[in-house]
Amino acid sequence: MWPEEQACGRLRDGIDGTVFQQSLVIRKLCPGDMDAALEIDREVFGGYDPAIFTAFYEYHAHSTLVAEMGGNVAGFVLGFKHRPFEGRIFWLAVKPGYQSRGIGTRLLLETLRIFRQMGALSATLEVRVSNKKAHSLYSTLGFQMTGIFPGYYSDGEAAILMKRRL
DSSP: OOOGGGTTSOOBOSOOGGGSSSOEEEEEOOGGGHHHHHHHHHHTTOOOOHHHHHHHHHHOGGGEEEEEETTEEEEEEEEEEEETTEEEEEEEEEOGGGTTSSHHHHHHHHHHHHHHHTTOSEEEEEEETTOHHHHHHHHHTTOEEEEEETTOSTTSOOEEEEEEEO
16 A cells, blocks of 8 residues: 555556556545546446545545546546455546556556455456446456346446456
């Protein structure tokens, strides 16, 4: 975990900067990131209540991260310790103009690293049945389907439950 004095500071994630046109920074979400995170949420049709973002910032600060490219918030992940030995990815989103650049992968890998540091042995998430791009990302990173929740989302779409060992 990050020292508190660096909680909202920029931390380089170790990726070779030539992979991206601009350097990618993965860091904790700060209050000043809320508007950008909410805008991304709207752009990708998440529609979550802003209070959820505030709650994650207040109660799960170590596993609520943003990805920043060129000074702009390009994506975020809301994660938390779900059970004593399990982390849960609640919401991962990348701004449409920044997708397919490895940002979601880096956010997810950093969150899984944090979960391991917190003592988690596995991680879970839910994903829309129709979101093939996310299925591919999660499968590539070792997540496996463990079940389906019919009518999970507010529009009635089913969710696939995925899990991986850490």
